[in-house]
Amino acid sequence: MTELLFDPPWYLPAVVAALGIYLFIHGNRRQDSKIRAVGAGVALLAVALFFVGRVMETDREIAERRSRAVVDAVEKHDWNGLRNLLDPKASVAVPNGVVYSNRDVIVGGAQAATEQFGVKNIRILSLTSRQDDTMITVDIDALSDQGITGQPFPTSWQFEWQELSGGWTLMRIVCLKIGQETGEGLRRTFPQP
Numbered sequence: 001m002t003e004l005l006f007d008p009p010w011y012l013p014a015v016v017a018a019l020g021i022y023l024f025i026h027g028n029r030r031q032d033s034k035i036r037a038v039g040a041g042v043a044l045l046a047v048a049l050f051f052v053g054r055v056m057e058t059d060r061e062i063a064e065r066r067s068r069a070v071v072d073a074v075e076k077h078d079w080n081g082l083r084n085l086l087d088p089k090a091s092v093a094v095p096n097g098v099v100y101s102n103r104d105v106i107v108g109g110a111q112a113a114t115e116q117f118g119v120k121n122i123r124i125l126s127l128t129s130r131q132d133d134t135m136i137t138v139d140i141d142a143l144s145d146q147g148i149t150g151q152p153f154p155t156s157w158q159f160e161w162q163e164l165s166g167g168w169t170l171m172r173i174v175c176l177k178i179g180q181e182t183g184e185g186l187r188r189t190f191p192q193p
Contacts, residue, residue, distance in 0.1 A: 017046035060129045062168055063136040063161040068124065070159065070170065071142060074110055075122040083107050087162075087169040094175050094186040106173070112191040118147020125154075134163040153179055 024039030057065070066085060073082040083103060092100040092109065100106045113119065122144040129138045138159040146153045156177040161168045176182065178189050 013046045013050040016049060017043055020044070020046055059163070059168060060131050060136055063131075063138050063159070064127060064129050066161070066168070066170065067127065067129075067138040067140060067159045070173075071122055071124060071140065074114065075120065075144075077111070077114060079107050079111055082110060085170055087164075087171050090169075090171055090173070092173045092175065092190070094190075095182075096184055097187070099175070099187060099190045109190060116191050117149075117153075119144050120147070121145040136161040136163075136168065155179075 020039050020041070020043030022039070023042055024036055027033065027035030027037070027039050070082060070085050073079075073085065086103040086106060088103050090103050090106060091098050092106050100109050122142055125141045125143055127138065127140050129136055131137075138161065140157045140159065142155050142157070143152045144155065154177070155175070158174040158176060159170055160172040160174070162171045175186055175190075178186060181189060
């Protein structure tokens with residue numbers, strides 16, 4: 001229900017505004033001040049709904065924005081920025097196990113990988129999110145230029161954000177695909193920091 005208030009589909013304020021305008025015009029034609037006032041109120045409600053939906057950030061939007069910030073920090077080699085986005089107990093995993101077990105190891109691994117493979121120009125191709133109570137999962141498909149191959153290189157990631165007392169924090173990053181590699185072979189692609 002809060003999604004309709006804080007992140008309404010584009011057509012919802014338009015439909016409410018159209019209803020308000022219709023009631024206002026109908027009340028004006030019949031010279032009925034009550035219907036005209038209700039129409040004006042409904043139109044104002046549509047304006048409020050539009051602005052609240054654009055100004056207020058939902059939990060999913062926060063997780064999506066911060067996920068983009070993680071990608072941006074890796075692209076810019078901003079290791080302090082990346083460190084600030086991760087929970088101290090965060091981990092990086094592949095489908096069959098954990099690769100990096102805490103924030104400092106993750107940052108070291110990201111730094112080693114970007115240097116080893118010459119990662120630059122990371123572009124997010126798709127970003128989707130879903131929320132289950134106190135967890136938001138953000139799926140990202142990205143494409144990066146890598147000096148080692150000279151070719152655009154596709155990767156797929158899953159960021160798991162958890163709501164703690166201090167707000168939303170990134171607890172787990174799951175690597176789903178690097179190039180054509182998935183499953184067991186992914187573990188070999190991660191350098192040790």
